[in-house]
Amino acid sequence: MTTTPHSDRTDHSDRTDRTDRLFLVLGATGKTGRRVVPRLRAAGHTVRAASRSGETRFDWHDRTTWAPVLAGVTGLYLIAPEDPEPVDDFVAQAAAAGVRRFVVLSGRGADVSGESFLPGMARAERAVADAGVDWTVVRANNFAQNFSEDFFHAPLLGGRLALPVGDTVEPFVDVEDIADVVVALLTEDGHTHRVYELSGPRALTYGAAVAEIAEASGRPMRFEAISPEQFLAELTADGVPAAAAQEFTDLFTFVAEGHLSSLATGVRDVLGREPKDFGAYVKSAAAAGAWG
């Protein structure tokens, strides 16, 4: 649930001079981070773009990389690692280093699923809440860009996307909207200690989503609803390690239960505009050759 009326911005304790700001973006080469970094820079902010292969080296599992990326940072975009183990220590070290504002990317339903799968996100939510810092959490639906930049992409190019989601509907969220929201949360006042849920404006079945992509790309593609057991078996046959295959299966079983099906208001609450429709995403991704 989004817990923020746009008009209720009376807390100005998080106000910071722009000139003093240094933003650290984790996962800076990823789907959201690589869109957050240029937006912040275009707005005149100083940004440290960090990941294992990015401009500034940061590795969750190499603690010698932590202090250098945190030096002087005032605001942090936190993408949780898959393994939640380092999260508490990193957040504590960041707070001790002077980071005043944390924006955490999480997933819708994380308040229900907790750490039962993809535990890094729920752990990151809890870590910032327990750290006595200014934090804002973004809980996003599955990204539209999963179909063009992530795990749905290769199966679609192969002509068949098979998931254990039945005819569940989901309002996929455009990563461009997530990036706009994250930049606003990092740079504007009035969002402290709030959870924003981000969805697209239209809930559609995975089958309908694939049909829209097939039509726009002119490629034969189909969606197949399969059982969790079959999904797990197919992932394993494709060489996905057992633990990761189980986690994916648990994730989509959770999706199938409808926890991510409702429309959320976070994009409108933060940006004062409607989120981008899946159809607009499909059109621009197809024009850019995503499935060409």
Ligand SMILES: NC(=O)c1ccc[n+]([C@@H]2O[C@H](COP(=O)([O-])OP(=O)(O)OC[C@H]3O[C@@H](n4cnc5c(N)ncnc54)[C@H](OP(=O)(O)O)[C@@H]3O)[C@@H](O)[C@H]2O)c1
């Ligand atoms: N996809 C979805 O639909 C969805 C929905 C809701 C929430 N989420 C959450 O969003 C997060 C992923 O965000 P994203 O999609 O923007 O990123 P992404 O595209 O999955 O890319 C992952 C980023 O993390 C970096 N990274 C990977 N391992 C790392 C390590 N050990 N240390 C430091 N950096 C590391 C990668 O860069 P390097 O390889 O250079 O290190 C890359 O920049 C996850 O927590 C996921 O659960 C995803």
